[in-house]
Amino acid sequence: xxxxxxxxxxxxxxxxxxxxxxxxxxxxxxxxxxxxxxxxxxxxxxxxxxxxxxxxxxxxxxxxxxxxxxxxxxxxxxxxxxxxxxxxxxxxxxxxxxxxxxxxxxxxxxxxxxxxxxxxxxxxxxxxxxxxxxxxxxxxxxxxxxxxxxxxxxxxxxxxxxxxxxxxxxxxxxxxxxxxxxxxxxxxxxxxxxxxxxxxxxxxxxxxxxxxxxxxxxxxxxxxxxxxxxxxxxxxxxxxxxxxxxxxxxxxxxxxxxxxxxxxxxxxxxxxxxxxxxxxxxxxxxxxxxxxxxxxxxxxxxxxxxxxxxxxxxxxxxxxxxxxxxxxxxxxxxxxxxxxxxxxxxxxxxxxxxxxxxxxxxxxxxxxxxxxxxxxxxxxxxxxxxxxxxxxxxxxxxxxxxxxxxxxxxxxxxxxxxxxxxxxxxxxxxxxxxxxxxxxxxxxxxxxxxxxxxxxxxxxxxxxxxxxxxxxxxxxxxxxxxxxxxxxxxxxxxxxxxxxxxxxxxxxxxxxxxxxxxxxxxxxxxxxxxxxxxxxxxxxxxxxxxxxxxxxxxxxxxxxxxxxxxxxxxxxxxxxxxxxxxxxxxxxxxxxxxxxxxxxxxxxxxxxxxxxxxxxxxxxxxxxx
Amino acid sequence: xxxxxxxxxxxxxxxxxxxxxxxxxxxxxxxxxxxxxxxxxxxxxxxxxxxxxxxxxxxxxxxxxxxxxxxxxxxxxxxxxxxxxxxxxxxxxxxxxxxxxxxxxxxxxxxxxxxxxxxxxxxxxxxxxxxxxxxxxxxxxxxxxxxxxxxxxxxxxxxxxx
Numbered sequence: 001x002x003x004x005x006x007x008x009x010x011x012x013x014x015x016x017x018x019x020x021x022x023x024x025x026x027x028x029x030x031x032x033x034x035x036x037x038x039x040x041x042x043x044x045x046x047x048x049x050x051x052x053x054x055x056x057x058x059x060x061x062x063x064x065x066x067x068x069x070x071x072x073x074x075x076x077x078x079x080x081x082x083x084x085x086x087x088x089x090x091x092x093x094x095x096x097x098x099x100x101x102x103x104x105x106x107x108x109x110x111x112x113x114x115x116x117x118x119x120x121x122x123x124x125x126x127x128x129x130x131x132x133x134x135x136x137x138x139x140x141x142x143x144x145x146x147x148x149x150x151x152x153x154x155x156x157x158x159x160x161x162x163x164x165x166x167x168x169x170x171x172x173x174x175x176x177x178x179x180x181x182x183x184x185x186x187x188x189x190x191x192x193x194x195x196x197x198x199x200x201x202x203x204x205x206x207x208x209x210x211x212x213x214x215x216x217x218x219x220x221x222x223x224x225x226x227x228x229x230x231x232x233x234x235x236x237x238x239x240x241x242x243x244x245x246x247x248x249x250x251x252x253x254x255x256x257x258x259x260x261x262x263x264x265x266x267x268x269x270x271x272x273x274x275x276x277x278x279x280x281x282x283x284x285x286x287x288x289x290x291x292x293x294x295x296x297x298x299x300x301x302x303x304x305x306x307x308x309x310x311x312x313x314x315x316x317x318x319x320x321x322x323x324x325x326x327x328x329x330x331x332x333x334x335x336x337x338x339x340x341x342x343x344x345x346x347x348x349x350x351x352x353x354x355x356x357x358x359x360x361x362x363x364x365x366x367x368x369x370x371x372x373x374x375x376x377x378x379x380x381x382x383x384x385x386x387x388x389x390x391x392x393x394x395x396x397x398x399x400x401x402x403x404x405x406x407x408x409x410x411x412x413x414x415x416x417x418x419x420x421x422x423x424x425x426x427x428x429x430x431x432x433x434x435x436x437x438x439x440x441x442x443x444x445x446x447x448x449x450x451x452x453x454x455x456x457x458x459x460x461x462x463x464x465x466x467x468x469x470x471x472x473x474x475x476x477x478x479x480x481x482x483x484x485x486x487x488x489x490x491x492x493x494x495x496x497x498x499x500x501x502x503x504x505x506x507x508x509x510x511x512x513x514x515x516x517x518x519x520x521x522x523x524x525x526x527x528x529x530x531x532x533x534x535x536x537x538x539x540x541x542x543x544x545x546x547x548x549x550x551x552x553x554x555x556x557x558x559x560x561x562x563x564x565x566x567x568x569x570x571x572x573x574x575x576x577x578x579x580x581x582x583x584x585x586x587x588x589x590x591x592x593x594x595x596x597x598x599x600x601x602x603x604x605x606x607x608x609x610x611x612x613x614x615x616x617x618x619x620x621x622x623x624x625x
Numbered sequence: 626x627x628x629x630x631x632x633x634x635x636x637x638x639x640x641x642x643x644x645x646x647x648x649x650x651x652x653x654x655x656x657x658x659x660x661x662x663x664x665x666x667x668x669x670x671x672x673x674x675x676x677x678x679x680x681x682x683x684x685x686x687x688x689x690x691x692x693x694x695x696x697x698x699x700x701x702x703x704x705x706x707x708x709x710x711x712x713x714x715x716x717x718x719x720x721x722x723x724x725x726x727x728x729x730x731x732x733x734x735x736x737x738x739x740x741x742x743x744x745x746x747x748x749x750x751x752x753x754x755x756x757x758x759x760x761x762x763x764x765x766x767x768x769x770x771x772x773x774x775x776x777x778x779x780x781x782x783x784x785x786x787x
Contacts, residue, residue: 070655071645071752097641104656146668156667180668206729208654218649225752239755284670286755288640293754295638299669311669 003212004066004515005029010107010129012122014196015056015114019129024108030518031604034065036091036491037532038109039080043089044535044608046111049542053084053188054170054195056115062102062161062201063109065494066515069100069209071221073228073292075496076100076182082543083187084195085172085351085406086427086451089539090187093491095289096179098159098203105205112198121149121162121200126207134199138168141344142177149202162200163190164346166394170194171404173351173393173429177343181313182289185348187428187450188406212517220514225293227502234499238296239286244275246317246432247325249464254566255437257430258325259380260354260361261423261555264434265564267330272320278332287313289496296498300336307337315339315349318454321432322353327360327386334383341387345394354429355393355403355410356386358422367416374398423553425452426545436556437566438463440476443579446550447480449536455497457484473575477582485529492532531603533587534595538608542615547593550580627681627701627763628740630662630750632674636757639664639672643749643758650741650748658729661738662749674749674758677703677724677738685716685725685737694735702739710734 001007008021032038039061051057060081067074076099083090102110105126112122119134137145142164149160159179167174167190174190175183193199211217228234237245250256251273254264271277282302288295302310315323315335323338324330342349362368363378370377376399378385392400402413407429411422423430428451435442440459448456459480463470468479489508490500505522512520520528552571560570584591588599594616600609644660652659662676679701686694686703693709694716696702712733717725728734740760741747750758761769 071642071649104658206656206658208648208652208656208659210654214649214653222752225754285635286638287672288638288754290639290641291645292640293642295640295755297638313669 001210002026002029003210003517004512005034006064006103006106006108006207006209008107009109009111010124011111011113012129012131013114014112014116014120014131014198017116017131019131021107029066029108029516031528031531033489033492033512033528034068034108035063035078035494036080036093036488037528038492039063039078040089040091040532040535040539042109042111043080043082044539046113047082047539051082053082053087053192056113056196058082058192058195060112060189060192060196061109062099062112064099064103064107065492066512067291067493067495069103069291070211070217070515071291072217072511072515073224073294073495073499075289075292075494076178077102077184078491078494079176079184079189081187081189081192083428083450084170084191085188088426088449088451088543088545089536090189090450091491091536092176092184092186092189093494094161094176094178094182094184095292095496096159096182097290098161098178098182099494100209100290101159101203101205103205103209104207105203106207110201112196112201115195116197119197119199121198121202123153124201124203124205126205137199139165141165142346143344145200146177146180149200153202153204155204158202158204160200160202162346163193163198164344164394166346166404167191167194168199169394169396169404171347171394171396172406172409173348173355173404175342175346175348177346181343183343183348186350186453188348190346211515213514217514220511224502228293228499231501233501234294238294238498241275241279242296242298243317244278244298244320247272247320248275250321250433252565253437253464253470254561254564254569255434255460255464256325257321257432257434259328260326260357260421261430261434262361262561263563264437264561264566266325266328270330271332272324272330281332282336292496294496294498302333302336305333307333310337310340312336312340312343314343318432319349319353322350323356323386324353326353326357326432328357328380329383329386330381331383334386338383338386338390341390345391347390347394350431351406351429352390352393354423355407356389358407358410359389359399359403361421362414362418365421367418367421368399368414372399372414421555423452423555425552426450426549428452431455433460433464434561434566435552436561436569436571438470439473439571439575439579440468440470440480442552442556442571442576443476443480443583446552446576446580447583449533449540455487457487458497458500459483461500471569473579477579478586481583481586484533485526488532489525489529492528527603531605534599534603534605535608537589537593537595538600538605538612541594541612545593547580547584547591550593552576627679628760629678629763629766630674630676630738630740630747631759631761631766633757633759634671634673636755637664637672637674638755638757639666640754642752642754643674646748646752651736659736661724661736663724663726675722675724676749678722679703684719684721688715688719690715700739700742702742703737704739705735705737707731707734
């Protein structure tokens with residue numbers, strides 16, 4: 001018996017409606033643990049290079065980890081796919097109960113393949129799996145869809161991962177929503193679901209999650225709960241204010257992205273800068289993902305004012321920055337409303353805020369005008385315009401149809417110099433910290449496997465707390481590499497970023513061993529981390545990613561921040577390239593960012609080594625990008 | 626003394642740690658289906674954990690055709706004699722709180738909270754992260770309620786007289 005795992009992989013082909021299961025290979029979990037590790041290796045194996053991400057050839061691979069469904073603090077699931085937004089590797093994680101419910105239904109992994117002729121949803125009730133008609137759900141928003149499916153299945157305990165109109169319309173930043181308001185959002189997983197005519201996945205799992213060493217595990221859980229309560233971030237900050245303090249912290253260093261990456265400071269005397277004031281003003285109650293003692297989520301309700309009736313789980317820091325400071329908007333209620341709209345139509349708030357702010361920036365610079373926007377004024381800080389534009393993006397209406405492609409493509413379509421202002425890495429809009437004021441984060445954004453993501457390695461935490469000198473370049477590559485690998489393991493458990501102050505290699509190894517009964521040493525776990533990072537890199541190399549792509553928007557090398565404590569800061573190209581050199585070298589990648597044969601063999605990745613050899617022999621011409 | 630597990634609804638985060646810990650304590654696995662405490666989540670506002678109220682005149686005991694259920698007056702909990710239980714589920718049907726459930730794998734046993742009387746404190750209460758769950762005697766609850774309501778009345782009359 002495989003402890004810590006459900007033991008089965010569920011494969012659903014929507015083209016021929018074939019549903020099969022197979023045992024979870026022991027070697028797969030031994031080498032990749034679960035979650036991100038497992039789903040990334042399967043993505044590498046199942047998705048052929050060069051496919052169109054919105055074609056039936058793409059896969060959505062949902063995976064849980066050994067901690068999922070246990071009382072050990074954890075996060076629900078990871079989904080990997082080839083991103084329609086970036087054309088490269090993508091993984092998203094989401095909390096709530098969906099992942100645990102899926103594991104209790106008896107599966108570790110769900111692979112969705114092909115494309116249905118008509119809108120459908122997948123209904124998993126323990127071992128029974130059905131593909132059901134979803135024509136009546138097509139066009140419904142994510143909240144309606146959730147309610148309708150639960151109601152027609154007659155069980156309020158059903159967990160539903162679903163898309164909204166944005167996913168149906170193949171909006172490149174479309175999200176998958178699960179539970180009431182949790183989302184796997186970055187890189188456009190909702191569009192991949194939409195391209196498959198898959199409206200939702202509904203799960204009810206009534207089984208058990210077994211662990212290898214229950215008695216020791218429960219003591220470990222107790223200690224973990226005590227540890228979480230005893231440290232400031234998970235004991236006080238997240239439970240009380242969620243991620244609200246991010247605004248104040250960024251403002252302190254001058255790294256709060258403002259008015260589409262012009263400035264690094266915003267709204268210092270507004271509610272945004274005061275976590276307790278946000279709580280008092282909008283928060284109704286604290287919420288938590290299943291199994292998590294941290295309750296960082298804040299259910300907010302607007303009782304009065306212009307946006308009365310708004311109910312949203314959030315807005316979290318990343319949403320406040322994207323739909324707030326980045327758009328020059330300091331009205332927390334307008335941000336909450338915009339957040340609710342994003343959840344309702346099913347789009348990623350980080351990318352959505354970036355796109356709205358980009359449009360406002362273009363409008364401000366005269367690159368677009370009211371003719372392009374069909375008469376809509378796009379002025380900084382206009383909350384109503386933001387809401388309108390988000391809805392247009394979801395419906396692909398007017399200029400929304402252009403913006404629905406994401407900042408990179410939209411800038412190309414708009415032309416007239418817009419590309420020079422577009423902020424993204426590999427096509428993914430950047431998350432909420434200005435890398436000009438945190439050097440390690442510049443490298444982190446540049447090499448993150450899914451593009452401009454802050455979470456692949458959130459080194460800014462150390463850089464914003466004084467543990468690392470934020471303006472030093474030296475030593476950052478080493479720190480970043482170790483962090484990336486540790487977080488890759490955490491994403492395979494699956495652990496949440498928010499209690500990362502509690503991880504160590506030793507406790508990760510201990511937890512995995514207690515859950516699975518497989519003895520992992522610290523070195524084993526480190527090697528799994530390195531293996532996962534290398535596999536995601538290999539996926540991207542196979543899609544044509546090279547050193548030239550591991551960079552940041554030109555603006556950040558040319559245009560100093562305009563105001564605040566980081567005023568005048570700009571990135572230096574030579575210094576950046578040096579960090580990149582160092583990162584490649586310690587990773588065992590060549591100067592072009594391709595993993596070397598020696599490194600691949602050392603990690604036991606001989607299959608990937610062969611693929612890369614073949615790719616190199618064919619020459620760079622065959623690359624798809 | 627009649628004790629119950631009280632939940633402060635607004636504090637409950639819906640994390641289901643109580644269910645996971647309960648099933649673990651009773652069955653050594655993590656499974657809300659095997660939990661004797663039940664989190665009810667009505668999106669988006671309501672999360673409440675419910676468990677046996679240990680009624681003074683328990684209907685579940687009254688309807689049990691095989692006398693498998695019994696109110697243990699001394700411990701203040703419902704006990705189940707698994708040898709007598711036939712799994713007819715009349716008790717499940719009769720319980721107004723929906724907190725008695727049939728064991729999914731044993732064919733002749735029902736599951737109901739016993740406050741983990743053999744332990745110092747019910748683990749669900751001990752683990753509850755936001756401390757939404759408390760083990761309280763009815764005396765303590767009514768005392769607390771009285772103080773709360775009097776304070777509220779005081780505040781109201783104080784405000785109106787000013």
